[in-house]
Amino acid sequence: MLTKYQEARHEVRSTVLAVVKRLAKANEEALKALEGSDENQLEEVRKTIKNITKETEKIDNDIVLIFARYTPEAKDLREMVSYLKITSEFNRIRSNINNYLKNMQSMLSEEDVNIIQFIKESLSINRCTINAFDKTIEMFETFDDNDKIKQLAIEIDVEYAKTDDIYALLEKGVVQKMGEAGGQAEEYFNLLKYIRKNLKIIDRLDSIAQRTIFARIGGKL
Structure with a gap:
């Protein structure tokens, strides 16, 4: 039978896992x-993650209680x-x-066929991020x-590396189009900026992987 302390620890880990899944x-x-x-x-997807901060606050509070009790x-x-x-x-x-999703909404509303095509090409980054999740x-x-x-952390790092290559190729195509776009160059510049923000998601997952290894094995946090 688990002690109350063990139950509390397991509950924290379960809640962490639930947030990752969301x-x-x-x-x-x-x-x-x-x-x-x-x-x-x-817009509907954005609503599903609106309360994530409340869940992370609960995790933090539960950990503080474990320290106290x-x-x-x-x-x-x-x-x-x-x-x-x-x-x-x-x-x-x-x-x-x-x-990222808010910015993609604004990009799609432009109804520019070139921008929409670049968005579709950029989705290889999203697929790598899904693999990392x-x-x-x-x-x-x-x-x-x-x-x-440890093996999973290596695989997450591989997915992260793939996104750098994908972005480099995409950036080359977008910059070329910017040169031809005249007055629309700003929209293409913004698109690259928004896609770079999307890259931060898998960057965070890579960081979580390293922190999880520390949690289990130790080393540097």
């Missing part, structure tokens, strides 16, 4: 909406401290997703397997 689902639904150029659906062992203390860092990353991811979820689900979580 963010991952939002990212998947956003991809579908962007594939269909559906502005209204993008119990005396965590060193490895458990390391895990709880890591989650305090991870909840900050969750809040940033929520903000990144929300801002899946691997992040698996890290928490296989938390007790040191070798597994």
